[in-house]
Amino acid sequence: MTNPKGRFGVHGGQYIPETLMNAVNELEEAYNFYKNDETFNRELSELFNNYAGRPSRLYFAEKMTNDLGGAKIYLKREDLNHTGAHKINNVLGQALLAKKMGKTRLIAETGAGQHGVATATAAAFMGMECVVFMGEEDTKRQALNVYRMKLLGSDVIPVKTGTATLKDAVSEAMREWTSRISDTHYCLGSVMGPHPFPTIVRDFQSVISKEIKSQIIEKEGRLPDVVMACVGGGSNAIGTFYNFIEDKEVRLIGCEAAGRGIDTFETAATISTGKLGIFHGMKSYFCQDEFGQIAPVYSISAGLDYPGVGPEHAYLHDTGRAEYVAITDDEAVNAFEYLSRTEGIIPAIESAHAVAYAVKLAPTMDKDKIIVVTISGRGDKDCAAIARYRGVEIYE
Amino acid sequence: MSNIQKAFENGKAFIPFITCGDPDLETTGKCIRAAVENGADLIELGIPFSDPTAEGPVIQGANIRALNGGVNTDKIFDFVRELRKDIKIPMVFMTYANVVFSYGAEKFISTCKETGIDGLVLPDIPFEEKEEFLPYCKKYGLDLISFIAPTSENRIAMIAKEAEGFIYIVSSLGVTGTRSEIKTDLHKIVQVIRENTDVPCAIGFGISTPEQAHQMAETADGVIIGSAIVRILEKYGKDAPEHIGKYVKDIKQAVSR
Numbered sequence: 001m002t003n004p005k006g007r008f009g010v011h012g013g014q015y016i017p018e019t020l021m022n023a024v025n026e027l028e029e030a031y032n033f034y035k036n037d038e039t040f041n042r043e044l045s046e047l048f049n050n051y052a053g054r055p056s057r058l059y060f061a062e063k064m065t066n067d068l069g070g071a072k073i074y075l076k077r078e079d080l081n082h083t084g085a086h087k088i089n090n091v092l093g094q095a096l097l098a099k100k101m102g103k104t105r106l107i108a109e110t111g112a113g114q115h116g117v118a119t120a121t122a123a124a125f126m127g128m129e130c131v132v133f134m135g136e137e138d139t140k141r142q143a144l145n146v147y148r149m150k151l152l153g154s155d156v157i158p159v160k161t162g163t164a165t166l167k168d169a170v171s172e173a174m175r176e177w178t179s180r181i182s183d184t185h186y187c188l189g190s191v192m193g194p195h196p197f198p199t200i201v202r203d204f205q206s207v208i209s210k211e212i213k214s215q216i217i218e219k220e221g222r223l224p225d226v227v228m229a230c231v232g233g234g235s236n237a238i239g240t241f242y243n244f245i246e247d248k249e250v251r252l253i254g255c256e257a258a259g260r261g262i263d264t265f266e267t268a269a270t271i272s273t274g275k276l277g278i279f280h281g282m283k284s285y286f287c288q289d290e291f292g293q294i295a296p297v298y299s300i301s302a303g304l305d306y307p308g309v310g311p312e313h314a315y316l317h318d319t320g321r322a323e324y325v326a327i328t329d330d331e332a333v334n335a336f337e338y339l340s341r342t343e344g345i346i347p348a349i350e351s352a353h354a355v356a357y358a359v360k361l362a363p364t365m366d367k368d369k370i371i372v373v374t375i376s377g378r379g380d381k382d383c384a385a386i387a388r389y390r391g392v393e394i395y396e
Numbered sequence: 397m398s399n400i401q402k403a404f405e406n407g408k409a410f411i412p413f414i415t416c417g418d419p420d421l422e423t424t425g426k427c428i429r430a431a432v433e434n435g436a437d438l439i440e441l442g443i444p445f446s447d448p449t450a451e452g453p454v455i456q457g458a459n460i461r462a463l464n465g466g467v468n469t470d471k472i473f474d475f476v477r478e479l480r481k482d483i484k485i486p487m488v489f490m491t492y493a494n495v496v497f498s499y500g501a502e503k504f505i506s507t508c509k510e511t512g513i514d515g516l517v518l519p520d521i522p523f524e525e526k527e528e529f530l531p532y533c534k535k536y537g538l539d540l541i542s543f544i545a546p547t548s549e550n551r552i553a554m555i556a557k558e559a560e561g562f563i564y565i566v567s568s569l570g571v572t573g574t575r576s577e578i579k580t581d582l583h584k585i586v587q588v589i590r591e592n593t594d595v596p597c598a599i600g601f602g603i604s605t606p607e608q609a610h611q612m613a614e615t616a617d618g619v620i621i622g623s624a625i626v627r628i629l630e631k632y633g634k635d636a637p638e639h640i641g642k643y644v645k646d647i648k649q650a651v652s653r
Contacts, residue, residue, distance in 0.1 A: 003524040015493055015520045017450050018555075019545035019566060161456060162447060171449045178450070179570030181547060278493040278520070278528075279447065291468045292498025293446040 006195020009318055011311030014194040016281045019178045027185075028196040030101045035203065040100065047092045048207065051125070052082045054089075056208075058215035058372070064342050064362075071225065071365035073358055076212050076374040078236060079347065085377030086205060086236040087118035091187060093204035095122035098185035105129040105184045109173040111138055111166035111232065112303035112350060113145025114377050115189030120154035122187075130154040133172045135165040138302045145381055163296045166232075166306045170280055190233025191310035194281030198311050205239025212372055213243050220370060226361070228253040229374040230353040231324065232268070232304035234313045236376035241322060251323065253361075254313060255353040257299035258326035268297035269326035270309040271317050279307075284314040300329040300389065303350040303377075331356040333389055336379060348377035349386065398539050399514045400486045400561040403438035404596040408651040409618030410435065410609070411598055412625050412644055413490060415442035415458035417467030421475045423634050427625075430641030432483055435648030438562075439483070440517060440620065443472055443491035450519035452573030454623040457630060469499055473511050480512035488515035488541065488561070496529060505532040515539035515561045523555050544589065544597075545569075546580040556592035563589060563597040565616060573623050575602035582615045606650035613651035621647060 006012045014024060034040040048054040057077040065073045078086035095106060106123050107130070110116030116132035123130030132149050136158040139146050149156050162168040170193075177186040191198045191205070209227070216224050227244055229237035231254035244250040259267040267273055267287070274285040279294060287295035287307040299305045316322035327335075332349055335356035340346045347355055351374070358373045365371070379386075387394045403409045412431050416424050428439055444462040448455065476487070489508065496504045496518065508516070515538050521528060526540055533540045539561025544552055546569055556563065565585060567578045582599060589597055599612040600620030609619045628643060629636045 003527070005524065014522065014524055016522060017519050017545070017566075018522050018543040018551075019547050019569060021522050021524070021545075021551065022547050022549060161453075167447065171447050174449050175452075175571045181569065275498075278497050280449070281520070286494070288494065288498060290498070291470075292492075292494040292496075293463065294494070 006199060008312045008315035011282065011284045011314040012195055012198060013283050014281060015278050015283065016194045017178055023177070023181045024194055024196065026101070030097060031196055031200050034097055034100055040096065044093055044096055047096065048089070052088045052092060053080065054207065055211045056080050058212060058219065060219070061343050064339070067342055068359060068362040070362040070367065071369035071371045072367070073362055074216065074224070074370065074372045075345070076208060076240065076372055078208065079351070079375045079378035083114070083118045083121050084380070085114040085118065085348065086208060086239060087115040087189060088121070089207055089239070090189065090201045090204040090235060091115070091118040091122045094185065094187045094200065095126055095128065098187070099126055099128070101185065103183055103185040106187045107131045107133070107173055107176050107184055108187045108189060109133050109166065109169035110189065111169065111305060112301065112348070112381065113138065113142040113149070114303060116156070117145050117148050117152070119187050120149040120152035123154060124152045131176070132156050133159050133169040133176065135163070135169050136160050137164040138166065141302050141385055142381055166302065167294065190235040191238045191312060192233040192280060192282060192308060198282070201235050202238045202242060202312060205235050206242040208236065208239035208374060209241060209243035212240065216370065216372065223247055223250050224370040224372045225365070226251040226253060226371045228255060228354050228357060228371065230255045230304060230350045230376060231309060231313060232257065232306045232350065234310040236374055238310060238312055240374040241316070245321060252316065252321065253357065254322055254324045255357045256324055256326045257301055257304035257353055258328045259298040259300070261328055262326045266298040268299040268305050268307065270307060271313070271324040272326045274307070282311050284311045285309055300332065300385070301349045301353065303348070304353065325357055327353040327356045333386055335359055336382070336386055345375065346379035347375045348379045349382040351376045352379070398561050400438065400488065400539050401596065403486050404562070404617050406437055408613040409437040409598060410644065410648045410651050411438045411440055411618055411620040412436050413440040413442060413620060413622035414625060415444055415455065415462050416472045416475060417444060417462035417465050418458040418626070418629055419461050419633055420465050421467060421471065423636060425475065425479060426637035427629070427640045428479065428483060430637040431644045432485055434641045434645040436485065436644050437618070438485060439487045440490045441487055443469060443489055443495050445492040445495055448492060450571055452571040452623060454626050454630070455572050458626045469495060473507050476511040476513060486514045487512065488517055489513050490517040493518055493520045493528065501529050502532050505529065505536050505538055508538055509536040513538065515541050517541045517564060519543065523551065544585060552585060552588045553592045556589045559593055559595045561595070562618065563595055564620065565597050565599045567599050567601045567603065567612070572601055574604035578602055578608065586615055606646050609647045610650040610653055619647070619651050
C-alpha cells in the first residue's frame with residue numbers, strides 16, 4: 001500500500017526529496033490547525049472582501065447568449081479580482097498561513113506571471129521578502145508582468161533550464177526551497193505538487209464555486225447545468241468545480257490547451273495526450289515519452305503551458321465525474337477576440353480556452369439550460385502576444 | 397548479506413557518480429573502468445532524466461548532454477549487461493521515480509537484477525513513498541537506498557531502522573553541486589543512525605576536494621562524489637577517463653588516510 005496521504009484515487013502523494021519532508025509535514029500540520037481557526041478564517045475573509053474585492057461578480061452574458069442562440073451563459077468574473085486573476089485567492093491564503101507559521105520569505109513559480117504578481121502583491125502587503133522564478137521564455141512573452149513583480153518589490157529570476165517555461169520554473173522553485181527552508185514558504189500556484197499543496201490550494205480556490213452556487217441560486221433559483229474553466233495545473237478549474245462535485249446533475253468541464261493540436265507534438269493537453277507518471281512531487285498524468293522523459297509542451301498560453309495536471313483532476317477524469325476537452329491556440333485566440341467584441345470583456349488567453357468551448361457547447365443546448373464559465377483572469381497581459389499571433393507587431 | 401555491503405569491506409568506501417551517456421556510453425564505460433582500476437568501491441550510475449529536480453546546474457548539464465546524445469533506459473540496460481562482463485564491484489542506479497515508473501516498476505527492477513544492478517537511489521522517493529517500488533526491490537533482491545538530510549531530525553531513527561544497502565546522507569541543504577564548506581553537524585546525524593542500524597552510511601552532496609573527502613570519511617563509512625566528476629567530463633569530454641582515473645585515485649587515498 002502506497003502512502004495514503006494526500007491521495008485522490010491513485011494520484012497525488014509526496015514524491016519529493018527527504019530534505020523537504022519535514023517542511024511539508026510542518027505545512028500540513030499548520031494548515032490542519034488554521035483551517036478550522038476562527039481568527040485565521042476571519043482574517044482571510046477580510047482580505048478576500050476588502051483587499052481582493054470578493055465576492056467576484058457572476059455576470060449574465062446576454063449578448064453572447066443571444067448570439068450563440070443556446071444555453072444561457074454566465075461568466076464568473078475572477079478577472080475582476082485585485083491583480084486581475086483568481087491566483088490572489090490562493091496566495092492570500094498561503095501568505096497568511098506562512099505568516100502565522102513565522103515565515104518571512106515567499107518563493108513562487110509563475111507561468112503567465114499572474115501567480116507571480118499575486119505572490120509579489122501579497123508579499124508587499126504583508127511585509128515579506130519575495131522571489132519569483134519564471135521561465136526565461138515566459139519573461140519575454142509576459143514582460144509586463146515581470147515589471148509588475150519588480151515594481152511590487154520582488155526579485156524575478158529568469159529560469160534558463162529545459163524549455164525555460166512553467167515546468168522549469170517549478171523545478172527551480174523546488175530546488176530553491178530545498179536550499180532555504182527555515183524562513184521560506186514555497187507559495188505554490190496551482191493544485192499540484194506534493195501533498196498538502198493540492199488540498200490547500202483547492203480549499204483556498206473553492207471560494208469560486210461557493211460563490212457561484214449562491215449567486216446562481218439567487219439569480220436563477222437553481223444549480224447550473226454546466227460549469228467550466230480552463231485547466232493548466234488546474235487551480236481555477238478545481239475552484240470552479242469543488243462545491244459542485246456532489247451535485248451530480250452539474251456537468252464539470254475542464255478545457256486544456258491543445259496548442260497546435262493534440263495530434264501534434266506542440267501541445268500541452270495532458271489529459272488528452274499524457275500518461276500516468278510521477279513528477280514534481282505527485283502521481284498524475286504527464287506528457288512524456290516512452291522512457292518517462294517529460295515532454296517539452298507548447299501552448300500560446302504561458303499559464304497552461306505545463307506538462308502535468310493536478311492529481312484531483314486526474315482522479316475526476318478517472319471516475320468520469322469531470323470531462324476534459326482540448327482547445328487549440330486558434331480556437332482560444334478566436335474566443336479571446338469574440339468575448340472582447342461581444343461583451344466588452346478581454347479575457348486572459350488561458351480563460352479564452354474555456355470561452356472557446358462555451359462557444360461550441362452553448363448552441364447545442366436548449367435555451368433553458370445554464371452554463372457558467374469562469375473567466376480566471378483578465379487579458380490585458382496578453383494583448384501584445386495576441387497581436388503578434390495576428391501578425392501585428394506592437395510594443396508594450 | 398547485500399552485495400552493496402561488500403563496498404564497505406575495503407576500508408572507507410569511495411562512491412563515484414557518473415551519468416550514463418555523457419557524452420556517450422563508450423566514454424561512460426571507459427570512465428567506469430578507470431574509476432574501478434583506481435580504487436572505486438561502488439559505482440553510482442545515473443540514468444538521465446529531463447527534469448532532475450534534486451540536481452544543481454552541473455549534473456543537470458550532464459543529463460541534458462546524455463539525453464541529447466540519444467541514450468535511453470533500454471540502451472543503458474544493454475550497456476550495464478556489457479559492463480558486467482568485467483566490472484565486479486557493486487553498482488547502483490541513480491535516477492528519478494518517473495524513469496522507473498514509466499518503464500513498468502517490475503520490468504525495470506527485474507531487468508536491474510538480470511543485468512547486475514544491486515540497488516536504486518531515487519531522490520524523489522522519500523520514506524513515505526517507498527512502497528511504490530520496495531515490494532519489487534524485495535522480490536528481485538535489490539536494495540532501495542534511503543536518504544537522510546540535514547532537515548531529517550525526528551525522522552532519522554525511523555528511516556535508519558528500515559534502511560538497506562547503505563544510507564545516503566545529504567551533507568547540506570539544497571541540490572547537488574560542489575561547496576566550499578559543509579556546515580551541517582554530520583557527527584550527530586551519524587550517531588543517531590548508528591543507534592538504529594548497522595547499515596553503512598555514505599555522505600554525498602557538495603564534496604569535491606580530497607581534504608573534504610577525508611573529513612567526511614572520518615565521520616561516515618563512505619563518500620559519494622558526483623558534480624566534481626561530471627565537471628571533469630564537462631571539461632575533457634571523450635578524454636575524461638584518464639583524468640577521472642587520477643581523481644578517483646586521489647580521493648580514494650584521501651578517504652583511506
